[in-house]
Amino acid sequence: MITRSIFFSFTLLLAVSFSISNGSEEEETLGMIKPDGLLGNHTEKIKKVIMESGFSIFKEIITQLDEERASKFYADHSLKGFFPNLIKYMTSGPVLAMVLKKENAVADWRTLIGPTDSHKAKTTHPQSIRAMCGLDSQKNCVHGSDSVQSAQREISFFFGERSSGEAVEMHDEL
Numbered sequence: 001m002i003t004r005s006i007f008f009s010f011t012l013l014l015a016v017s018f019s020i021s022n023g024s025e026e027e028e029t030l031g032m033i034k035p036d037g038l039l040g041n042h043t044e045k046i047k048k049v050i051m052e053s054g055f056s057i058f059k060e061i062i063t064q065l066d067e068e069r070a071s072k073f074y075a076d077h078s079l080k081g082f083f084p085n086l087i088k089y090m091t092s093g094p095v096l097a098m099v100l101k102k103e104n105a106v107a108d109w110r111t112l113i114g115p116t117d118s119h120k121a122k123t124t125h126p127q128s129i130r131a132m133c134g135l136d137s138q139k140n141c142v143h144g145s146d147s148v149q150s151a152q153r154e155i156s157f158f159f160g161e162r163s164s165g166e167a168v169e170m171h172d173e174l
Contacts, residue, residue: 026101026102026105027101027102027103027105027148028058028099028101028151028152029099029106029109029144029145029148029151029155030097030098030100030143030144030150030151030154030155031050031055031097031109031113031142031143031144032096032097032098032142033046033095033096033098033142034089034095034140034141034142034143035089035092035093035095036093036133036135036139036140036141037133037141038062038093038095039093040141042133042141043096045133046132046133046141046142049129049132050098050100050112053108053112054102054108055101055109056101056102057100057101058098058099058100058101059159060096060099061158061159062094062095063097064091064093065090065091067091070086070087071087074086082138085138086138097158099155106144106146106148106151109144109145110144110145110146111128112128113128113129113144114134115128116137116140117130117136117137117140118130118131118134118135118136118137118139118140119136121134121140129141130142
């Protein structure tokens with residue numbers, strides 16, 4: 001029993017040391033496929049691009065936002081003129097929220113999804129997800145956290161308090 005405990009402690013210490021000496025620490029970000037992405041059957045194509053770009057999908061959930069939850073999620077846009085249309089759009093169908101992991105996840109995800117305006121993305125970032133399946137600046141198929149702090153808040157919004165553990169796939173009843 002003591003030998004097993006020492007072995008476990010040594011293995012854990014080695015893993016932590018490797019992570020520190022390697023200098024690479026995975027970061028988490030929220031990736032969300034919006035209603036037009038799910039209803040437009042872009043989910044598998046988007047997930048393929050995510051995986052090919054070095055991300056792992058740690059958790060995912062399909063859920064339907066109601067007006068109250070959508071308003072809470074996009075509260076920082078509440079004073080902007082497009083807010084009512086944004087809430088109407090985000091409640092028009094289910095969304096797929098994902099916890100994406102990799103080194104530099106927030107910045108890399110933002111780069112991968114491209115500019116907010118899908119028309120602009122088609123010209124300036126033709127390989128981006130929004131260029132691939134977005135329609136305009138509102139129906140742009142995906143959402144990405146804009147900072148590590150936003151990512152933590154947005155992940156908690158969809159997944160509650162996080163704890164380390166195995167990847168979990170969850171689906172709400174729609």
